[in-house]
Amino acid sequence: MEAAALRYTNVSVGYQGTPVVTGVDLELSAGQRLALVGPNGAGKSTLIKSILGLAQILAGTAVVLGNPPARARGLTGYVPQTDTLDADFPVSVRQVVMMGRYRQLGWWRPVRAADRQAVERALDRVGLADRARHRFGTLSGGQRQRVLLARAIAAQPRLLLLDEPFNGVDAVSQEAIVRVLRELSAAGTALVLSTHDLAVARDLADLVCLVNGRQWAVGPPAETLTAGPLRRTYGSSAIDVADGRMVLVEP
Amino acid sequence: MNWWDDVMYRAVAEVVLVGALAGLIGVQVVVRRLSFFTMALTHATFPGVVAASIIGVNLLVGGVVTGAVVAVGVAALTRRRGQDAAAATGVLLSGGFALGAALVASQNGFSRDLSSFLVGSILTVGAQDLISTAVALVAVALVLALCARPLLYAGFDPDGARAAGLSTGRWDLVLLLTIEVVVVTVVPAVGTILALSLIVAPAAAARLWSDRHAVMTATAVVFAVASGLAGLYASSRWNVAAGASISLTATGVLLASWVLVRLRGLVAPGTRRAVPA
Numbered sequence: 001m002e003a004a005a006l007r008y009t010n011v012s013v014g015y016q017g018t019p020v021v022t023g024v025d026l027e028l029s030a031g032q033r034l035a036l037v038g039p040n041g042a043g044k045s046t047l048i049k050s051i052l053g054l055a056q057i058l059a060g061t062a063v064v065l066g067n068p069p070a071r072a073r074g075l076t077g078y079v080p081q082t083d084t085l086d087a088d089f090p091v092s093v094r095q096v097v098m099m100g101r102y103r104q105l106g107w108w109r110p111v112r113a114a115d116r117q118a119v120e121r122a123l124d125r126v127g128l129a130d131r132a133r134h135r136f137g138t139l140s141g142g143q144r145q146r147v148l149l150a151r152a153i154a155a156q157p158r159l160l161l162l163d164e165p166f167n168g169v170d171a172v173s174q175e176a177i178v179r180v181l182r183e184l185s186a187a188g189t190a191l192v193l194s195t196h197d198l199a200v201a202r203d204l205a206d207l208v209c210l211v212n213g214r215q216w217a218v219g220p221p222a223e224t225l226t227a228g229p230l231r232r233t234y235g236s237s238a239i240d241v242a243d244g245r246m247v248l249v250e251p
Numbered sequence: 252m253n254w255w256d257d258v259m260y261r262a263v264a265e266v267v268l269v270g271a272l273a274g275l276i277g278v279q280v281v282v283r284r285l286s287f288f289t290m291a292l293t294h295a296t297f298p299g300v301v302a303a304s305i306i307g308v309n310l311l312v313g314g315v316v317t318g319a320v321v322a323v324g325v326a327a328l329t330r331r332r333g334q335d336a337a338a339a340t341g342v343l344l345s346g347g348f349a350l351g352a353a354l355v356a357s358q359n360g361f362s363r364d365l366s367s368f369l370v371g372s373i374l375t376v377g378a379q380d381l382i383s384t385a386v387a388l389v390a391v392a393l394v395l396a397l398c399a400r401p402l403l404y405a406g407f408d409p410d411g412a413r414a415a416g417l418s419t420g421r422w423d424l425v426l427l428l429t430i431e432v433v434v435v436t437v438v439p440a441v442g443t444i445l446a447l448s449l450i451v452a453p454a455a456a457a458r459l460w461s462d463r464h465a466v467m468t469a470t471a472v473v474f475a476v477a478s479g480l481a482g483l484y485a486s487s488r489w490n491v492a493a494g495a496s497i498s499l500t501a502t503g504v505l506l507a508s509w510v511l512v513r514l515r516g517l518v519a520p521g522t523r524r525a526v527p528a
Contacts, residue, residue, distance in 0.1 A: 052414045078414035089407050090282060090462045099404050103415060107400050135462040148411075155415075 004029050004063070005159045005190030006051065011060035013043070013050035019058050020046040022214045028192070028207065030158070031185045035205035036194040037225070039234055042212040044194035048161050051192065052078055065158055074103060077157030081164050082144040087137035093147050094132040097122055100154030122150035125183075127176050142173025149177060153184070160184060162193040166200055178204060198225055255378045259487070265376045266479035266497070268384040269440045269449070274472030275391055276433040277454030278464070279426060283406050286451050288325055288427070291340045292434045293446045295321040295347035300368055300438065301354040311383060314435035321347065322427040326420065348443075371442030371494035373483065380439060387436040394429050402426055403464070445498040452501035453478060456508035474504050 006028040014020040021043035028034050036044045049055035050062065053070030064072035077100075100122070101115040123129045126146035131139065136147060145165055152160055162181075166174050181204065185191050195201055201208050201221060208224040210216040210233040217229035254260045280289050296314035303313025321343050328339045351368070367375070395402070404412040405419040406426075412419050437446045453474035457467045482497030489496075 054410075054413055073414065073416040076414070078411060080408060080410045080414075084410060085408055090458070090464050090467060091403065091407050092463070095403070095464075096407070099400075099408070099411070099415070102400050102404060105400070108397050151411075161414075 005032070005065060006034075006192065007061075007063040009061045011050070011062050012058040013046055013055050014058050015046070015055060017056070017058065020055070020213075021211055022059075024060070024209070024211075024215045026209060026218060028159075028190050030190050031188045032206050033181070033185050033191040033204055034193070034207045034209060035201035035221075036192065036209050036211055037196065037198065037201050037233075038211040039196060042233075044196075044211060045163055047211060048078075048163055048192065048194055051159075051161055052076060072159070075158045077152035077155050077160040079145070079148045079152050079160070079162040079165055081167060082141055082148060083168065085136075085144070089137060091136050092132070093123070093128065093134050093136055093139065094119060096136050096147050097132075097150045097154050100151040103155060118154045118156075119150075122154040123147075125153060125180055126150045140170065140173070142169040145169050146173055146176055149180060153180070157189065159190045159192070162191070164194055164196075166195060166197060198230075201225060255381065258374055261376050261378070261381060262373045262483055262493070263480065264381055265373055265384060265440055266483050267476050268381070268388050269437050270453075270476030270479040271472050272384065272388050272391060272433050273437055273446075273449045274453050274457075274475035275388075275395060275468060276430055277450045277452075277471050277475065278457065278468045279395070279402070279406075280430060280450055281454040281458055282464075282467075283426070285427075285430065286447070287337065288340055289430055289434065289450055290447050291325070291344035291347070292318050292321055292431055293438060293443045294344045294351075296431075296435055296438055297351035297368060297443045298347055298354055299351075300443075301351045305354065305358060310439065311435055314438060315431070317347065318431040318435050319428065322431045323424065326424045326427055351443075367442070368438075369442045369444050370492055371438070371440050371445060373440045373493045373497075376440060384436050384440075387432055391429055391433055394425070398422070398425060441494040441497055445494045448498040448501050449475060449478065452498075452505040456505040459508045459512045475501065478504055 004027055006026055008024045008026040011024040012019045012022040013024070024047065026034070036047055038044055046055050050057060051064055051069055053068070053073060057069065062069055065075045066072075097119045098111065098115065101111075101118060105111065105115060120129065120132075123132055126149055128143060128146055128150065131143065136144060139147065149162075149165070165177055169177070181191055181193075193204075202225050205221055207218065208221050209218045210224055210229055212233045212235075216233040217224045223229075255264070280286055296318045299313035299315070299317030300310045301313075302317075303310045324343065325336065325340055328336050401412070401417055401422045402425070404415070405417055405422040409419045433450065434446060437449060441449050454467070454471040456474050457470035460470055461467045478501035479497050482500040483493055485491060485500065486493040486496040
């Protein structure tokens with residue numbers, strides 16, 4: 001039997017010995033979509049970083065694609081938040097997507113036809129093939145997010161991690177991203193994405209993990225995105241969460 | 252008689268080499284926003300160079316050693332969360348410079364040479380200096396070419412690069428040390444205070460003309476070499492200090508580029524992105 005994409009058993013993660021999220025129990029198999037849901041500052045990003053081996057596992061057992069997190073890096077893909085990047089940086093869309101091929105290419109081997117094709121295909125999938133020569137920073141926030149998704153696809157990961165992929169993203173881009181994510185998971189890629197948008201989580205995820213300092217609930221959206229678990233996770237702000245968005249708490 | 256026996260030929264050759272070196276690394280400095288760090292490096296090499304001349308060892312060695320201490324120190328500081336790298340860099344800058352000044356003052360009859368550290372002395376460049384500048388140019392060009400991918404990835408998206416298995420701290424150190432090699436090589440020609448303008452101004456000007464890394468680099472090298480040659484010519488023509496006129500020319504190129512790019516934007520709006528904010 002193939003190893004689970006992700007298996008966390010009573011895990012605490014954090015930085016420099018200080019826990020950020022505790023008590024995480026997760027199991028994700030190939031092709032499954034997991035949404036990490038919680039308010040801003042709940043530790044969703046830290047949890048994602050821990051899967052990449054970039055945050056400490058302080059307790060429990062974390063297994064990523066059959067390996068300790070840091071050793072699975074070649075098999076995982078990561079889509080960071082666009083607004084952490086320097087929009088002035090002189091780098092073209094094609095160059096950004098090509099970064100996804102660096103692992104296969106090494107540092108100085110010339111680009112092969114296969115790499116070029118992988119880049120074109122990835123850009124085509126996110127609907128930005130005609131933007132390849134543009135400077136990354138001239139694109140809209142949603143388009144940048146799609147470029148970063150294309151970069152991750154070009155590396156053909158078995159587990160894809162996305163940090164708030166719909167933050168500041170227009171409707172067209174959101175639709176394009178959701179479509180690609182569904183295709184990827186249908187083809188067997190496991191997905192982990194963080195969001196504070198309950199509608200997105202309900203629509204896209206097979207599995208929802210509610211976090212806020214600790215794991216409060218995990219399970220299918222129908223069981224987790226309900227009044228009780230949401231109140232426990234969000235506390236008194238269960239009705240009116242981040243960004244002034246209203247949460248429809250179902251009875 | 253060989254061409255390098257002539258002071259002016261030697262100066263021209265040095266200016267071309269130094270210009271190419273400054274243009275190459277300048278693009279990295281500007282794109283990575285490391286101008287302030289580079290400024291600190293130029294000033295921190297000063298005590299090393301003075302100490303080396305007091306002890307009687309090669310000035311380059313002195314500069315390399317103190318510069319390396321600063322580069323490693325800044326790299327270590329920026330890796331720590333919550334540390335104010337700008338404050339640390341600033342303190343290193345003025346502290347290093349003060350140490351150099353104190354060393355100079357402690358030596359009787361030494362102060363005459365102070366200005367050559369500060370503004371350089373391209374007309375006293377010897378064949379030995381030419382060789383070491385040429386070696387540095389080849390080495391820096393090789394490092395930048397061979398490490399282009401990790402430097403680009405780590406510079407553009409450090410989080411993404413780390414997630415892809417890149418040790419960004421190590422690549423940052425490679426870049427800082429490469430900048431340091433350039434600074435130490437350039438300082439004897441144009442001085443500690445003026446080196447920064449030759450490194451940053453041509454690259455900043457090139458940045459205005461192009462979005463593409465390769466084009467920017469080529470343009471920056473052309474601008475830096477041209478600034479060096481024009482500055483050298485102006486210095487011999489009007490008897491101005493060479494380091495100063497080279498710096499002024501480089502600054503002039505940046506100013507002219509800024510005006511021209513603005514004008515072009517007014518004439519044909521939308522042909523290119525406007526001047527970056």
